[in-house]
Amino acid sequence: MLEALKKEVVAIARQAEASGLCRHKSGNFSIRDQETGYVVVTPAAVDRAELTYYDICVVDLNACVLEAPEGRKPTSELLLHLEAYKRRPDIGAVVHTHSRFATAFAVLKKDIPAIVYEGAALGGAEGIIRVAAYGRPGTPALAASISGLIQSADAVLLESHGVLTVDKTAKEALLKAHYVEEIAEIYYRALQINNGKEPTTIAPEEFREWKYPPEITFRKQ
Numbered sequence: 011m012l013e014a015l016k017k018e019v020v021a022i023a024r025q026a027e028a029s030g031l032c033r034h035k036s037g038n039f040s041i042r043d044q045e046t047g048y049v050v051v052t053p054a055a056v057d058r059a060e061l062t063y064y065d066i067c068v069v070d071l072n073a074c075v076l077e078a079p080e081g082r083k084p085t086s087e088l089l090l091h092l093e094a095y096k097r098r099p100d101i102g103a104v105v106h107t108h109s110r111f112a113t114a115f116a117v118l119k120k121d122i123p124a125i126v127y128e129g130a131a132l133g134g135a136e137g138i139i140r141v142a143a144y145g146r147p148g149t150p151a152l153a154a155s156i157s158g159l160i161q162s163a164d165a166v167l168l169e170s171h172g173v174l175t176v177d178k179t180a181k182e183a184l185l186k187a188h189y190v191e192e193i194a195e196i197y198y199r200a201l202q203i204n205n206g207k208e209p210t211t212i213a214p215e216e217f218r219e220w221k222y223p224p225e226i227t228f229r230k231q
Contacts, residue, residue: 015050016063019052020052022181026184034057036108039052039105044102049070050067051085052066056082071095090106105184111198113167125200134163140167156174165190173191
């Protein structure tokens with residue numbers, strides 16, 4: 011069932027591993043099938059170096075497991091993924107990582123402010139990547155913690171835990187996880203250079219008013 015999506019989610023998981031966004035068994039990934047609404051999701055406790063599409067599970071939005079290989083079960087963070095899909099019918103993929111700089115700010119319960127323009131693609135209208143209140147991993151409380159934030163943003167920090175990003179495609183959701191980590195590192199280094207003083211932020215109206223340059227024109231074919 012959904013073999014192509016299974017292979018895609020394995021590829022995304024391996025890319026996240028290779029780039030250092032998560033290590034070994036940490037982090038989890040899912041893709042929603044637009045036709046059936048079913049979700050393919052990485053299993054619990056499988057090292058990504060050994061992960062194959064035969065290990066991938068299929069579930070519905072009610073957390074009912076429709077398909078799971080013998081000895082495999084969906085990630086314990088499944089409820090977190092399903093909450094994002096329920097709140098955002100427009101998204102097709104969820105990426106959950108434990109990248110170092112972003113997770114450090116999540117541990118500090120510190121939002122990442124709007125310091126670069128890439129934040130506009132992540133933190134909603136304000137460009138702020140916010141921290142969701144603590145919920146124990148794998149619990150309904152953790153899933154509920156993102157329900158408000160994820161409706162207006164494509165990236166959320168999970169207090170004392172990690173990062174969640176969403177998009178229409180797995181490729182774009184993973185790209186946003188990279189952006190979160192890059193912005194988190196920029197913020198960290200800016201604080202270091204500035205002796206802990208907060209950097210100047212970009213006003214929300216700047217994000218709203220940005221437009222593709224009208225000076226760029228295209229020759230008619």
